[in-house]
Amino acid sequence: MSLKTVTTTLAALGALFIIYVGLSYVLTPQTTAPGFGLPTWPAGDGGGFLILKGIRDIVSGLVLGILLVTRQRRALGWVLVMESLTAFGDMTTVLAHHGSALVAFSVHGLTATLVLLTGLLTLRETREVTTARVPALR
Template identity: 75%
Template sequence: MSLKKINTVLAAAGILFILYIGMSYVLTPETTAPGFGLPSWPSGDGGGFLILKGIRDIVSGLVLSVLLLTGHRRALGWVLLVEALTPFGDMTNVLAHGGSATVAFGVHGLTAALVVITGLLTLRETRKVTAAPVPALR
């Protein structure tokens, strides 16, 4: 299997995953949020912030989808690297607020690492290969 096919499968799987998570936060935040790793449920009208998280995840997935479907693979690689900051930020947020270290590293940290790997592989696939200069004959 070519690197391009592997990268396409990895990117598509990541896109489907983040779209699923986003839709879960929009449609059923009360059942999805406990798996995020934070120690407590938002108080008052804090549930609206969970829907914001869902919308953020859906938009992230749609941006990646557009790049994948339009064939902008180099841009896809760079955007994957940038979007890896989201699960990394989620991981640090969970850790900073006394949440589950297992979830922080096992869900958010692992997700960030997988997104970085996919981004780097995609950039590697799209790098330009230049031929070595041919020495001039004298």
């Protein structure tokens, strides 16, 4: 199996998964949010932030999907590297707010690592090898 096949599969699965997560936050935030790892439920109008999180996740997945469909592999690699920061930020947020360390590391930390690895592998797969031009002898 080629590296391109592996990275394409991982990126496509990641895009579909994060869209699914986003839709879950938009459609059923009350059942999805407890799995995020934070210790308390948002109070008052705070529940609206769960919808925002869902929209953020959906858009993140759509960006990956567009880059896959348009075959912008180099850009896909860089976007994956940058999107790994979202999962890393989620992990640090859960830890900073005394949430579940197990969820922080096993869900968000693992996601950040997998997305980063996929991005780096995609960048490796797409790097261009340049050769020096040698002038022709006459």
